[in-house]
Amino acid sequence: MSDNTESEYETGPDALPLDGWHRARGARMVPFAGYEMPIQYEGIVAEHQWTREHAGLFDVSHMGQLMVTGTGAAAALEALLPGAIATLKPGRIRYSLLLNEDGGILDDLMITNVTPAGDENGGEPAYYLVVNGATKWDDIAHLREHLPDEITLTHLEDRALLALQGPEAAAVLDTLVPGVAGELVFMQGTSREWRGAALGIGRSGYTGEDGFELSYPADRVEELADALLADTRVRPIGLGARDSLRLEAGLPLYGHDMDESVDPVTADLTFALTKNRREAGGWMGHGPVARVLAEGPKQKRIGLTLEGRLPAREGAEVFAGDAKVGRVTSGGFSPTLGHPIAMATVDTAHTKDGSALSVDVRGKRLAATVAPMPFVPHNYYRGEK
Numbered sequence: 001m002s003d004n005t006e007s008e009y010e011t012g013p014d015a016l017p018l019d020g021w022h023r024a025r026g027a028r029m030v031p032f033a034g035y036e037m038p039i040q041y042e043g044i045v046a047e048h049q050w051t052r053e054h055a056g057l058f059d060v061s062h063m064g065q066l067m068v069t070g071t072g073a074a075a076a077l078e079a080l081l082p083g084a085i086a087t088l089k090p091g092r093i094r095y096s097l098l099l100n101e102d103g104g105i106l107d108d109l110m111i112t113n114v115t116p117a118g119d120e121n122g123g124e125p126a127y128y129l130v131v132n133g134a135t136k137w138d139d140i141a142h143l144r145e146h147l148p149d150e151i152t153l154t155h156l157e158d159r160a161l162l163a164l165q166g167p168e169a170a171a172v173l174d175t176l177v178p179g180v181a182g183e184l185v186f187m188q189g190t191s192r193e194w195r196g197a198a199l200g201i202g203r204s205g206y207t208g209e210d211g212f213e214l215s216y217p218a219d220r221v222e223e224l225a226d227a228l229l230a231d232t233r234v235r236p237i238g239l240g241a242r243d244s245l246r247l248e249a250g251l252p253l254y255g256h257d258m259d260e261s262v263d264p265v266t267a268d269l270t271f272a273l274t275k276n277r278r279e280a281g282g283w284m285g286h287g288p289v290a291r292v293l294a295e296g297p298k299q300k301r302i303g304l305t306l307e308g309r310l311p312a313r314e315g316a317e318v319f320a321g322d323a324k325v326g327r328v329t330s331g332g333f334s335p336t337l338g339h340p341i342a343m344a345t346v347d348t349a350h351t352k353d354g355s356a357l358s359v360d361v362r363g364k365r366l367a368a369t370v371a372p373m374p375f376v377p378h379n380y381y382r383g384e385k
Contacts, residue, residue: 016061017160017218018225025236033062033133037239044240048335051207051245055166056237057228064136065156066129073125076151082283084274088113093187093202097264097272103288104260107135112189112202132254160221165211168233173212176227186380208249208374210381248334250303250373256314257301257329257343265292268301300351303373304342306366311340312359319358320350341375
């Protein structure tokens with residue numbers, strides 16, 4: 001563990017609010033999404049396992065936090081997103097996609113209806129969006145170009161974002177904000193005041209485990225991080241374990257498993273196309289996506305399990321016999337399962353679970369089997385059974 005304090009580190013304009021905090025805790029920092037971010041502290045496997053068994057604290061302040069407000073905000077967003085926004089109740093979260101006119105994925109995002117309680121007619125409609133860090137500036141430009149003038153888009157640059165993930169996350173959060181965990185199930189959000197500042201809380205995350213995303217003022221987020229880390233059930237976790245956890249959970253990563261050249265059906269994200277809106281249309285990219293839905297995609301994202309211990313990385317070619325049928329989009333060794341796993345986009349004729357394929361890894365053909373995702377079952381909290 002490093003003895004260095006935050007004051008010993010110079011932070012540039014693109015430094016995250018907790019840059020020095022990470023370094024003081026021995027983090028190995030790497031460039032990511034225009035920032036320097038912690039890839040690991042004590043080791044990826046140890047951090048991965050800690051999150052599966054206890055509670056891991058992730059700094060995701062590189063993500064873009066946006067607020068869309070104004071009368072007609074839901075309809076304006078529905079012109080750009082294929083999910084149902086008008087029927088999203090206050091306090092509910094929905095996963096959605098930002099598409100271009102050709103149906104390609106510009107980004108995936110989370111949207112929460114944060115419309116405040118008001119008079120008998122309700123408060124002004126307000127929607128909180130969390131978008132990917134590497135695409136946030138393009139997303140902002142796209143939204144500003146296409147949202148009507150009467151709709152306000154605000155980039156919450158003064159907010160930091162932490163993710164507390166793992167089976168002990170709820171109990172930990174309950175020590176800081178008593179009772180809030182019991183009020184929320186997966187994909188619900190709320191807000192509280194913590195030490196005099198607004199704390200946004202959403203029960204969601206990117207690990208497959210139960211957990212929360214916490215939005216707090218950037219100039220005070222170190223106070224929140226310290227309070228969470230003071231609990232012995234919590235350890236800081238880097239990007240390395242975040243990637244291995246989301247891979248086991250079968251969760252795609254923008255820029256790898258999907259991008260502008262990929263439509264939602266090929267990306268196996270059809271669930272993000274709300275059924276009635278899928279049919280009614282009215283959102284950007286609907287025509288091209290509807291054709292893929294009607295005709296069926298030529299390729300699709302699938303899961304693969306590999307034999308041995310050598311992982312297949314992004315870009316590795318996938319074969320059925322001697323025919324190349326696709327490529328790996330994400331891959332690595334699964335600490336939980338003890339063998340390599342991967343996501344790949346392959347020709348639809350080879351997407352059936354149990355199909356035998358092979359992957360070219362360093363000039364060797366490794367046996368692979370199409371497997372259902374998630375590779376490791378999700379542990380989201382959906383309420384008492």
